[in-house]
Amino acid sequence: MKVVHVVECFAAGTAHFINLLTQYTSCEHVVIHGERADETSAETVKAKFPQGVKFIHWHHAQREIKPGQDVKALTELIRILKEIPRIDVVHLHSSKAGFLGRAACFLLGIKQVIYTPNGAPFARADVSPKKKSLYILLEKLANKLSGQVVCCSPSEALSYESIGIRTSFINNGTVLPAIPAPKTLVEPGEPFTIVTCGRITEQKNPTLFNQIASSFIHQQEVKFVWIGEGEREQRSVLNAANISITGWLPKEEVEKTVSAADLYLSTSLWEGLPFSVLEALSLGKCLLLSDCVGNKDLVKNDYNGFSFISAEEAVSKIKWLMQNRETLHQMEKNSREWSEKVYDIKVVSRQYQQLYAEIAGKSIVQHLQAL
Structure with a gap:
């Protein structure tokens, strides 16, 4: 054909x-x-x-x-x-x-x-x-x-x-990567890292991402990472001191950075079926996704993460996951299993x-x- x-x-x-x-x-x-x-x-x-x-x-x-x-x-x-x-x-x-x-x-x-x-x-x-x-x-x-x-x-x-x-x-x-090694127990002082990946545009709602990060500005054990780049105007919105912007990275580095994180966060306003989230799913990440078209298909509440509408709701879920690491790790396993069955x-x-x-x-x- x-x-x-x-x-x-x-x-x-x-x-x-x-x-x-x-x-x-x-x-x-x-x-x-x-x-x-x-x-x-x-x-x-x-x-x-x-x-x-x-x-x-x-x-x-x-x-x-x-x-x-x-x-x-x-x-x-x-x-x-x-x-x-x-x-x-x-x-x-x-x-x-x-x-x-x-x-x-x-x-x-x-x-x-x-x-x-x-x-x-x-x-x-x-x-x-x-x-x-x-x-x-x-x-x-x-x-x-x-x-x-x-x-x-x-x-x-x-x-x-x-x-x-x-x-x-x-x-x-998406192409399923090798199954990531199980995470070890959290070491004292090790930060809880929340990551996202994508072009910094209005669609990805950096304003909401910054608002969520700002709620943890006084907690040194929580940090946020945005993998990607964008126009100066949108980039400047991500001004919370606990946000690191890596710029674009090689695919291997992206996978390494996402795998090492504790939680994948998407604040998008709309999507189709986002590849960045699909890849996080395939890497066995717990997901915290805005409740928009596309995102809502990739998360099942209490199974492999949570969806949210407001910044306050997202902050509440992050705090809960930080206190319930065993549940978080089970959600990571669920993400990978679901990816293998449906999104390979x-x-x-x-x-x-x-x-x-x-x-x-x-x-x-x-x-x-x-x-």
Whole structure:
């Protein structure tokens, strides 16, 4: 099968997700991609993909809604798709590629189309109600053109069902690292370390992270670590003295830092199904996650951590976990076991392989019927 991936945001979690699909599904993969040079260059992202993947630069793709530029991007995408022989499946990733891709496929008569939002645009908490209404209108319009919506988490699927769009879901997955060694007993004076990982943006809600950390400013035995980087304005929000910002680290260092921590904290406002949390889950971390789309799928209260709504609630849970280390360690074991059963990329990739085959098979049958 030849699977053509279309993505505007060729960076961070979305690019990682496509990378995993190219590694773990037995298909010929073509990636039509934009570039977010302010985050990372396309060449840097491409270097992490397996050999044999073909890349085509989608020059006019960009994030914001700009009608003139979007018409150019649509025209370019139509031209690119027309030049690719024998497409079995088109897999669209993220909202901009999802809209323009479904429009292009409709105009070209391509029906074997999947759209994975990886973060519903209308679930964003940083846009006005008017803009959310526009996003909902665009999603409904594109849904009538072509393809099927396959969300990356149950809660994302429910958010689409709530606006009247029928959908299914296949969870995001991750490569399971070696099982971490069991933690030894806490040494006297050893700090209780709380870690998060991701780009410092409004979506990740650094204001709430800082508020939680500030509640422990006078307790030297508690420290917070943010693995990642961001714009100066967002970075400056993390000003509590007990927060360390490491910047971006090599993957091995990220795993080492997360493994050594006592608790993984996410304060996100919205997500799809976050890879940073999936990886913490696979490393056997107890999770403390904000109750938002995506996050709520990865934590079961009293099983592998807790969800929370307010800073006060998060602070209360941290204090409770500090006093109940045996329960915390059991939650760590539960995280790893759950990850192995549900979020192993080998499990997830088999589901996508089957879906691709079903869609490609339907396309072949339709073609034969036409003949």
